[in-house]
Amino acid sequence: MSLTRLGAPSSAVCLRALRSDDIDTVLSIQREAYADGYQESAEVLGRKLSLAPGACWLAEREGRGLAYIIAHPWSDNAPPLHAAIERLPAGAEFGFVHDLAVSARARGAGVGAGLFAKVQTWAQHCGLRGLRLVALADARAYWCGLGFVATPTPLPAAYGAGAVFMRRN
Numbered sequence: 001m002s003l004t005r006l007g008a009p010s011s012a013v014c015l016r017a018l019r020s021d022d023i024d025t026v027l028s029i030q031r032e033a034y035a036d037g038y039q040e041s042a043e044v045l046g047r048k049l050s051l052a053p054g055a056c057w058l059a060e061r062e063g064r065g066l067a068y069i070i071a072h073p074w075s076d077n078a079p080p081l082h083a084a085i086e087r088l089p090a091g092a093e094f095g096f097v098h099d100l101a102v103s104a105r106a107r108g109a110g111v112g113a114g115l116f117a118k119v120q121t122w123a124q125h126c127g128l129r130g131l132r133l134v135a136l137a138d139a140r141a142y143w144c145g146l147g148f149v150a151t152p153t154p155l156p157a158a159y160g161a162g163a164v165f166m167r168r169n
Contacts, residue, residue, distance in 0.1 A: 137162025
């Protein structure tokens with residue numbers, strides 16, 4: 001299992017591969033981070049993990065989950081929200097960052113950037129042409145700061161008002 005440590009040893013945050021037995025932790029962080037309309041089920045999140053385990057990571061401190069990122073190969077559009085993906089598109093050329101959520105206990109500590117770096121490495125290792133994501137209205141500036149640019153691409157209604165499709169090549 002690949003691990004990364006952030007911070008001083010006594011309070012280090014460990015970044016490790018997300019496992020199926022972490023889904024309850026993911027749901028708890030998701031509940032803290034998002035409004036009701038964005039809560040996805042264990043089935044939906046678990047399916048994404050099963051399709052691309054190398055692209056899904058958990059940040060924890062002393063065994064307690066702080067943040068997660070879930071990504072998977074995809075095409076140049078947005079997958080539906082709240083729907084279990086049956087299979088990845090044949091010949092997927094991009095990585096899709098489905099979700100990055102950070103608990104209030106870890107905000108401002110670089111945990112999100114550390115998790116994103118893991119996904120970047122995964123995408124490069126897989127030979128993907130870039131990353132895509134949907135930024136919710138209040139997250140657009142964060143993703144711009146990581147080099148993403150907004151693209152006028154229609155989105156499924158479930159993403160909500162103010163959501164924008166973004167790309168980084």
